[in-house]
Each structure stands twice: as structure tokens, then as C-alpha cells.
Amino acid sequence: MAALLRAEGVGATLGRRTILSSVDLGVSAGEMVVVIGPNGAGKTTLVRRLAGLLPGDGAVLIGGQRSETVSPRLRARKIGYLPQGHVFHWPLSVADVVALGRIPHGAGAAELGSEDRVAVLAALEATGTLDLADRTVTTLSGGERARVALARVLAGEPQIILADEPVAALDARYQFVVLDLLRARAKAGAAIVAVLHDLSLAARYGDRVVLMNDGRIAAEGAPAAVLTHENLAATFGIRATIETLEGRLVVTPQAAL
């Protein structure tokens, strides 16, 4: 299948430091790719580069077209980017925040159109934040903010979703809820890239797992092929138990090497 989003020899530098170098990665429609790696491996930089937010070497192709040649507006319709942190700078209502996701569709300053409303409400419902719609976003808990942030991305109905640590602040239940949501989007034909820290969740949700280290892809493929003792030792510097429980791969870090 042709990749919806493809990185070819992608690199990025910060000052004189190389943060990302010659990364090749393709994400197809219907696929959920999980990116893992130790701190400072370049995961966030890769995602930002894919989102077209950073200049650098190589090419990012959206549906075969070079990212720089796609207008920002069109790119915004195709790619939904969920940054880490889930920060909101003004105390807007949750409904207003989620409506920001409609900006690429022309819902900038004017009233929301009916299509926009349907999309916003669908996103609120999907993320279980409909009851929060009237709340002020800055008063929400970390987990609620994370779901609102995701709802904002979903409201844009993007074909490609780039989520940087979407479940970082969430309790166990909502980690499943959010990742199930992303997987459902993939099943519905979207291409998903999600950065995760939890290796078992990566194994569980990744159709493919990309292991980053030192700005490069150290390993890539099916979860079982990537999450090996050798790879984890070489990149994370940990010893881990890797076992299959209830038919699923479970990775439990045991000690730092």
C-alpha cells in the first residue's frame, strides 16, 4: 500500500547538534506506528519533522507530494498533530478548544458551520469529554486535558495523526481509551504515528514499532521483532522480561544495565 506519509532520509539539527539523521519511514492508511526510544532519541523531533514544523535534510512526502509544496492549510487538513504536554494558554471552554481543530476547515474566527459542529461533537463524544464541554479547560485534570487535546485533533478529521506521548498523563484506563481511539481511527483508514513510553502498550497497539536511538532508527518492524533483549539493552540500557501473557507481548523493565 502506498504510504500516506513518508520520510526519506530525514534529518534535523539544533544549532550544531544533529538530532535526527537519515530517517526513512513510511506510514500507510490503516496503520498505527508506535515510536519508542530512550529520552533524547529524537522521537519528538521526528514527529515535528513529519508534521512539517521543522526544516531539515531529506524529504517528507504527504500522499507522495513534498510537504513544503503543500499549502499549510491543506497540510493542516491532512495532518493532525498532538504535541506533548497538552498546554492551554487561555481559559477557554472545552468546546471552544475542540473547535480550534476546525481552523484548517475554515472555522477560524466566524461561527461554526453545521459540519464543524458535527465534527466537534463527534470528537467530544469519542473522547468522553462531552460532559466537560462547558468547563474551562485550564481547570481540568491532566487526564481530562489530554483527552480534550486529542479531541481537538480528532475534530479536524485528519487522515494522518501524529501524537506525541498522547497518554503520558493518563491513568491506566484512559491510556486504553485513548489508544483504542487512535487504533479505531487507523482501522477507519487513517495513518497514525504515536510516541509511547510504555513498552507493553507499544507492543499491544503498534502494528509496527519504530525504535529510535541517537537520532536514528535502531530497529523497526513487528513488535516482537523490535522488542528484544538485545535491542532494549543496546538502546534503553535496560534488562527486561519479555513474555507472552494472555496472548499479548508484555515487556517489563527489570533493571538498568
Next chain:
Amino acid sequence: MDTLTAARPDLLRARAASRWLVPGLVALVILLFLLSLGVGPVALSLGAVADGLLGTGDEAARLIVREIRLPRAILAVAIGFSLGLAGAALQGLLRNPLASPSLFGAPSAAAFGAVLVIAFGVFDALSYFLPIAAMLGALLSVGLLLLIAGPRASLLVIILAGLAISSLAGAATSLALNLAPNPFAALEIAFWLLGSLEDRSMQHVFIALPFIAAGCLLLCVDGAAFRALTLGEDAAASLGIRLNRVRLRVVLGVALAVGGGVAVAGTIGFVGLVAPHLVRPFVRHDPARLMWPAALAGAALLTAADILVRIIPAQNEIKVGVVTALIGAPLFIVLVFRHRRGLTGEVA
């Protein structure tokens, strides 16, 4: 999904809640404008003001209204409007309610530009070079500050940098006054710098207005961008906002608006800080819907302040810049106090 829309019709329609805010503020500005034409050493009734404006009354009233008070009222509305808009835009861009042109040292820098022109008598004080020089001064300060701030600087950095720029501009202004060939002209300038709308003519209006209007045009178009910036710069960019263009428009817009205002009225501070703050709760903190109400509130504030200086009995008329600072600075302190925890954190 339609059932959902039907179940919660209130959800996405609350945007109309503040429907009366803009018309109300417009009415307030018009009222204050007319009041401003009636207030002064010779108090005029509303009827006399109307007669004076239309030229149907006696000659004295006509002169007072048209020649003395009309320019002053127009400048108060225009400058207040542009400062309110500039404050709202800067706050939107930096995602912080403490941002304002004065905080950036823009008025001081603009004043320095203007003083340089007058003090050395290169150009007539009533030429277009004055606002241009003021604008360049403001441009330098705002541009420099955004450069220092970068995408993620803390507000503390911005405030400190703004303070440094203000001080530098102030010192440079003093130096220019010292070195000015004509000390009397210099003294006049120093007094004028305090910010006043007294004795301004239509010529001042014609000099300032094009700059102020151009500035407002640049500042008013980025509401959607400011709203998107609620999510931070990366997310806003991912929503298709061209942040470099937005930044450029805001910097130029603030420089034009502040430059035009300072060139004819001197430095008038804190309107850009106070005006957005006053109306923000009424637009539910939405930085896009804040723009027009903030501008109108700025116009109302400055016009009201300019009426106040004419009512307060004093040997010499109190400078309007003094009044806005007396109101604005304490509010600024309160705001800093309230945001002090955020001040140590990041803006972005």
C-alpha cells in the same frame, strides 16, 4: 450526531453570549466622544456641540468644537483604539495577559525616534517624518524584543528585556535633549513626551491617522491565529497558521500604531494593557473575539482619561499619560501578583 446537536444546542452557540458587548462599547465611545467635545474651560451643552460641529451655532462655539476639541477627541479615540488593539494582538501572540506595547518599551523607543527628529531640527515638528521616525523607533524595540523572546522565552525574559529597552530609549532621549541645539525646543519636547492631547490640531490628526489606520489594519486580521495559539506555537503552526507572517504583521502593526500615536501625543502607556483586561471576561477569554472589544475599550478609556484631565482642577492641565499610568500601573502590579507563579514558568 444530529440528535447530539439537538440534545446540546447550547454547546457551540454560546459565542453569541456577548452579542451586546461591541454595540454597547461603540455607544459608549460615541457618548464619550461627544462629551469630550463639550468639556473644557467653556462647557458646552450637547446641543451647542452639535451646532458647533455642523457650523450652525455661533462662531465661538464653532471654533472651540471644531478647531480645539474635535482634533483632541479624534486623537483620543484613534490612539486609544489602536493601543487597545495592539495590546490584544500582543497578548494573543505571546499568549499572555501581561503583554502590552509599553511593556515592550515601544512608546519610549518611538518617543526617542521622534525626539531625534525634532531636537536636531532636521524636520518640522509637523511633518510626516515625525511619525515615521517614531514608528522606526517602535519597530526597533518590538522587533528586538520578539527576537530576544524567541518562540519559548518566559514572560520574565520579555519583561526584563522590555525594561532594558525602555531604559535605553529613555537615556537616549535624555541625551538627545542634552545635545539639542535649541534648549527651549528641548524643554518643550520633554513636556510633550509625558503624553498629552492638549492643543492638538487637525494637522496632528492628519499626520497620525494614516499610520494608526495602517497599524490597525495589520493588527486586526490575525484573530484566528491568536485563537489557535492557545494551543502553543507548534500546534498553531500545525493548524495551518503561518506564524512568521503573523509575527511580522503584529510587529509592524504595533510599530505603526504606536509610532503614529506617539508622534502627536507623546507616550501614553498602559491603555494596551488595561483595555484587553477589562473586556476579556466578556468574551470568555477568547483571544480572537477580544480584538474589537479591546480596541473599543481602549478608545473609551483614553477618551475618558482625556475628559478627566480637563475636569480635574489644576494650574496646568494634568497630562493624560499620567492619568493612564496612574490607573494602569497599579493594575499591572495586581496582574503581576496574580500571575507571579506563571512568570517563573514558560510562556510557550
